[in-house]
Amino acid sequence: MATLKSRYWPAIVLTTGAIALAGCSSSTTDTTASSSAPASAASAAASGSAAAGGDGEVTVTVTEADGCVASPDTVPAGQVTFLITNVDALSVTEVELVSDQRIVGERENLAPGFDSTFSARLDGGAYEVFCPGAASERQPFTVTGEAAAQSADLTALLDQATVDYATYVDDQISFLIAPVEELAAAIKAGDLAAAQAAYIKARPFYERIEPVAESFPDLDPAIDLRVGDVEAGTTWTGFHPIEQGLYEKQSTEGLAPLADQLIVDIQSLQAEAGKLAEATNAGSEGGYQAFEIANGSATLLDEVLASKITGEEEAYSKIDLLDFEANVEGSLQAFATLKPALDQIDPTLVPQIAAAFDALTATLDKYRDPNSASGWVSYDQLTEADKKTLTDALLVVQEPLSAISAKITN
C-alpha cells in the first residue's frame, strides 16, 4: 500500500556520516547465552575454552548501584570472552562493547539473576563497555597490543550489503515490467482472465521492494494508492483502480489508460532506483545505506500488519496473502544482505531472527492453495484464528528486526 509517509527510506537526504567506520574494529565474535542452569553454564565454559586465543576472559558484573564493572579492564588483543552477571540491575537489558561509537560485540536480553556471555576477537585500542540504563552506563576498556588475526572488515561487509541490496531491488523492478506490460496488453484485448492473471503476477515484485518505492514521494502514490487515500481533486491511478475494475466490476473497460500510465510510472521507478544503485556501486553519496536496508526490512513487516493482515490492501481481489508473502520475502532478502555484518556484531541475533523468519514462513506456507489463482487462500476465507496465528508469527520477527538498524548505524 502507499502511504503518505516516507518514514524509513529518505533516499534523498542520505549522507555519509551514518556509516562512517573507523579502522579500530573487532573481527569475529561469538556469543552464547546461558542462565544459571548447569547445562548452559557448561556450554558457556566450552565456548570460552574453544576460543582461538583462549587467553582473555573478562567478568562483567552489572548491579543497580554501580552499573557495569568489567574485571579486568585491560586485556591483550585476541579472543576475549565476556562473562556477564546481572546481579540486581532492573533496567539493564544489554551489555555492549563499543569501539569508536560502533558496537563490536554485545549480549541482549539480560535479566537480574541470569548469567550471559559473548566473545569477540579484539584488536588493540580503546573501547567502552556500555550498559544502557545502568547507574554508570559507560566504562572504559582497553585492549593492548595488535590484532591477533584480522577477518573480514565490518565496513566492507556493510558496503557489500548495500551493493547486494541494490542488485536485488533492480532485479525485482525489472521483473515487474513484463507482467505489467502483459496486464496492459490483456486489458486492451479485453481479456479479463489474462488481465487478472497478469495482475497477480505483477503484485509480488512491487510488494517486495515497496519501502524503496515509498522513498519517492510521487511515485508510490501514483502506483499503489488505495481509493480511501486519494486526495480530493487528484486522480486515482496505479494498481488498485485496475484491481477494482478487474475484480469488482469484472471488466477491462476503461482501464487501458490506467495500465499505460502504470507502465510509465514503473519505468520511472526503475530509473530512480537505478540511480540509487549506481551511487551505491560507486561508493558515492546518495546510494543505499546499510541502516536503511535494516529499516526497510522492518518496514515491510509493518506493511503486513497495517494492510495485509487486515485485508485492506487487496480489497477487491482478496489476494492479500500473496502480498503478505511478498512483503515477508522482501524483508527476508534485505535482512539476508546484512547477515554477514550482523554476525560479527551479535552472532546470537542472526540465528534468532532467521529462526523466527523460518517459523513465519512455515506458518504462512500452510495457507498456500494450489487451486486458487493467486496460489494462496483468499483473504475472505481466513478465520479470526488464522489471522491471529499469522500475526503472532510476524510479531516474533518484527521485534528483534526493529533493533538491527541501531546496531549497524553508530
Next chain:
Amino acid sequence: MAEQGTSRRRFLGGAAAAGVGIAAGVGVAAGYGIRSTAEDSTGTTDPYAASGDAADPANAVVPFYGARQAGVTTAQQERLMFAALDVTTTDVEELKRMLGRWAAIAARLTTGKLVSDSPVREEQPPFDTGESMDLGAHSLTITVGFGPSLFDDRFGLSGRMPVELTPFGTIPGDAVMKPAISDGDLCIQACADDPQVVFHAIRNMVRAARGTAVLKWSQLGFGRASATGAGQTTPRNLMGFKDGTNNIHADDVATIDSQVWVDASGGTSAGGDPAAVSWMANGSYLVARKIRMEIESWDTDPLTDQERIFARNKVTGAPMTGGDEFTPVDYSQQNTAGEPVVDMNAHIRLAAPEQNNGIKMLRRGYNYTDGQDPDTGKLAAGLFFVAFQRDPQAQFKVIQTRLGKSDLLNEYIAHIGGGLWACPPGVSGPGDWFGKSLFT
C-alpha cells in the same frame, strides 16, 4: 440461549463472607494493602512521577517485593487489565529468562518508573513504550500466574503441578465458555487506579515476551466491583447491586491465611512427593471468569424480581431479612405464608459460606465492557470475576457448581471465558523472579 428456569449460572456474589472491617496493611508481606507514597532510593527526583508531591495519590506505591505477590490482598484498585499468554518457545531457559525480565519490569513499573531510564539511540525503538510517563504508579500491582497447560511435557514441569491446579472440567453453566478467551499458559493481572497505567504494564510485558510467549486474550476492567478492605465502600456491579458486601477483607488475617494463601507445604502433590509442590508455598490460585450480563433483559426485570434474585435491597444493600448492608442474613426467616424470605435459589443463599461449609474466596472482580456486541448489537458488558483462594477445587469449583445449577441470576448472565492459574509466591528482591523455585 436456552431457557432453563433457574438452572443457569451466576455470580459468586455472596461466596465469601468474612469479617467486615477497616483493613489496614498487615506487615506479613509486601502487597498487603499497604499503599505508600513513592520513594526513590537514590534520593533524586523521579522524572516520571505524576508530580513532585509525594502525597499525591497518583504517586502511591504498593511494594512489589515480598513473600507473597501483591495484587491479592492489596486494597483493590479501580482499574484492571488482565492478560493470558501462551508460551511459544520450547526452550525452558528462554521461558525462565522471560520470567526474569518480567520481574525486573514489574519491579520498576510498580514504583512508577519506566522499563529503562536509558536514553535510547535515535535509530533504536525506545526501551519503554512511554504512555505512562508523568502518570505515577497509581498503586500498580502486577500479579503473575501459571496455568495448568504450562505443566505439560514441554518444560519438564509435568511432575510439579499441584493437584489444586487440576483443570475444572465442565461445571454446570459452562456451556458457552469460549476457548478463544479461556485459559493460557501464563496470566498477568495488572491493577492500578489509572487505566493507562495498567494498559502500559501489560503492553510492555507482552512486548518483553515477544518471541517467547504470545498474547492469547486480554480484558480491560473499567471499575472495581469488589471491596477488599481498607475501609473501601462496597461498589456496585452493572446490575446496580452492591457486590462483595461479605468479601474477605485484608485485616482478617486468620481467614486470609486459611482460605487465600497456600500454606508452607505448597499443597498436594499427585505423585506423593511433597517437595514437588513446595514451590507454591505462599502462593494463591487465581480463578477468572468473564461473566456476560444480559443487560437489556435485566433492565426490563421488575425491581421486586431483581431483589428476589439477589435477596438484597437494591439501594441499601441490606438483606431482605432486615437490617443494614452488613447485617447478617437470616436464612431461616419465613414470611407470613411460611415461605423462606430468602429464596432457596437466591444468589446469596447459594453462595454464602454459611450454606457452603464455611467456604470463602477473596473476590477481586471488575466491571467490564467491550462496547457493543458486533453480532447482536447488544451492549457487551458484565463482570470480570477474579477470585483468589488456596484450593480452587474445594472453593471456586464447589460453589460454582451449586450456582451453575440453580442460581436465579443465571437467567441474566453467562460465563463466556476465564481460567485457572497458580500464582507463585512473591518475588523476594532483585535477582529473584516469578516462580524461580519451580524452575530450579
